[in-house]
Every structure is written in C-alpha cells, then in structure tokens.
Amino acid sequence: MAIYAVGDVQGCLQPLQQLMEKLRFDPSSDQLWFTGDLVNRGPESLGVLRLVKSLGASAITVLGNHDLHLLAVAEGFSELKPLDTLDEILAAPDRDELMHWLRHRPLLHHNSEHNKTLVHAGLPPEWNLETAQRCASEVEVFLRSENYRDFFAHMYGNEPANWSEELTGYDRLRYITNALTRMRYCNANGALDMKSKMAPGKQPEGLQPWYAMPNRQNESLNILFGHWSTHGEQFIPGIYSLDTGCLWGGCLTALRVDGETYRTQVNCAQAQHP
Numbered sequence: 565m566a567i568y569a570v571g572d573v574q575g576c577l578q579p580l581q582q583l584m585e586k587l588r589f590d591p592s593s594d595q596l597w598f599t600g601d602l603v604n605r606g607p608e609s610l611g612v613l614r615l616v617k618s619l620g621a622s623a624i625t626v627l628g629n630h631d632l633h634l635l636a637v638a639e640g641f642s643e644l645k646p647l648d649t650l651d652e653i654l655a656a657p658d659r660d661e662l663m664h665w666l667r668h669r670p671l672l673h674h675n676s677e678h679n680k681t682l683v684h685a686g687l688p689p690e691w692n693l694e695t696a697q698r699c700a701s702e703v704e705v706f707l708r709s710e711n712y713r714d715f716f717a718h719m720y721g722n723e724p725a726n727w728s729e730e731l732t733g734y735d736r737l738r739y740i741t742n743a744l745t746r747m748r749y750c751n752a753n754g755a756l757d758m759k760s761k762m763a764p765g766k767q768p769e770g771l772q773p774w775y776a777m778p779n780r781q782n783e784s785l786n787i788l789f790g791h792w793s794t795h796g797e798q799f800i801p802g803i804y805s806l807d808t809g810c811l812w813g814g815c816l817t818a819l820r821v822d823g824e825t826y827r828t829q830v831n832c833a834q835a836q837h838p
Contacts, residue, residue, distance in 0.1 A: 603634050626673055629685075674785075703737055719738060
C-alpha cells in the first residue's frame with residue numbers, strides 16, 4: 565500500500581490522470597490524499613469531481629476555499645466570478661449528488677500512524693492538533709447538518725482575524741474556515757492576513773508565513789497543505805507545500821507520505837494566466 569498527498573488540482577483533469585498513471589496508482593491498495601481545491605479555474609472541474617468521488621475510500625480530500633465557493637454558488641449564496649469555470653458542474657445531471665458528497669468532506673485529516681496532518685491552507689499558530697481537530701469538526705458538523713445553508717449565508721468575510729476560544733456562533737465558524745482554507749500570512753499579533761499572496765520573502769513588513777510564527781503550537785505535526793501556488797518547494801522541516809501551480813502552467817505534485825517521502829510530478833499546460 566502506498567499513500568500519496570496531491571496538491572491543488574483545480575479542475576485540471578488530464579494532469580491528474582497522468583499523475584495517477586505515473587504513480588501506478590492502484591485504488592485497491594493505494595490511497596490519494598488531496599489538499600483541497602479540486603475544482604475551479606481549470607478546464608474540467610466536473611471530471612475531477614467525478615473521478616475523485618469514484619475512488620471512494622481510496623481518496624481523502626479536505627475542503628479548500630474554491631470547493632466551498634462552489635457549494636455557496638450552488639446554494640445561491642454567492643455568484644460566479646469572471647475566472648470561475650464551474651458552469652458545467654452546476655448544469656450537470658448529477659450536480660446534487662456531487663454537491664452532497666463534496667459538502668461531507670472534512671476540513672482536516674490526521675493520520676497518527678504516519679504523523680501527517682492534511683489541510684488546505686494551514687493551522688493557526690495557537691492551535692495544537694487537539695484544538696485543530698476540534699475546530700475542524702465544528703464546521704464539519706454544521707456543513708453536514710440540516711441547517712447547512714445557513715453556514716454559506718455567513719461564511720464570507722475576513723473578520724474576526726484573531727483566534728479566541730471565546731468566539732461563538734458564525735464568527736467562530738468563519739474564523740475556523742478562513743484559517744483552514746484561506747490563510748497564508750499572519751501579523752505580529754497572530755491576526756490572519758487575507759490579502760497577501762506573494763512568495764515568502766516578498767511579503768509586506770510585519771507579516772510572517774503561518775508556519776513561521778513564534779511559539780507555534782503545530783511544529784511537530786508534519787503538515788501537508790496546498791493553497792499557496794507562489795510558495796515554491798522550500799525545504800522546511802515538518803512543512804510540506806504541495807500546490808506547485810498546476811493551474812498556472814507549473815506542475816501537479818504528489819508526495820509519498822507513508823515511509824520515505826519523495827515527490828512525483830507531471831508538467832501541466834497553463835489553464836489560467838496570473
């Protein structure tokens with residue numbers, strides 16, 4: 565059995581198929597972990613959703629911000645943006661089945677045997693694993709409840725920017741969602757910065773990547789994440805950045821996460837221009 569973590573696919577079906585072939589992926593014995601953002605901006609989001617769903621227990625995917633955006637659009641709480649490529653999903657005969665499946669995906673996956681934690685964006689510096697799992701579960705329970713549409717009505721927004729256990733209601737759920745699916749940088753006070761997307765080293769003064777914050781509680785979790793195509797393949801112990809810009813003409817990356825870690829990549833045609 566082999567386990568591979570795969571970076572953001574974002575509707576790039578052919579590179580995903582090529583990567584699976586290169587890995588000699590066998591769904592009867594192997595497993596793929598996806599960092600989220602299965603859909604949007606690429607040309608074949610519907611095909612990607614159908615493929616990953618068809619893998620059943622052989623695929624684990626956490627929710628990314630583009631996946632949540634699709635769900636919000638499908639429920640009528642957001643509008644399509646100029647660069648979105650979600651129309652085919654929204655018009656598909658199996659749309660409702662796909663949306664139900666997507667809505668029931670987790671926001672965090674932790675494997676204790678291999679000590680790996682899979683999220684889309686990252687973990688706030690104040691959270692240890694127990695807090696991260698508990699907070700992710702709060703959003704997951706709401707998304708899977710009968711009142712899930714209320715979540716999308718309150719999901720958007722950048723506030724609150726700071727974590728507190730005293731947060732309640734939709735403010736708490738919004739912070740958790742932003743941290744797990746949108747975060748890249750934090751300021752000196754630990755507040756999430758939602759505007760800066762550049763590579764580390766080029767950010768405005770006073771900002772640090774979430775994983776470089778002082779007193780970080782998640783330094784030993786071996787965190788696998790996507791979301792940050794400009795990040796690059798920097799070697800940082802315990803931090804595995806897997807979004808290598810497939811959508812922008814980079815590569816689609818798979819990281820072997822059971823036993824020895826090594827990367828397998830396929831080149832991707834440019835689907836969008838920055």
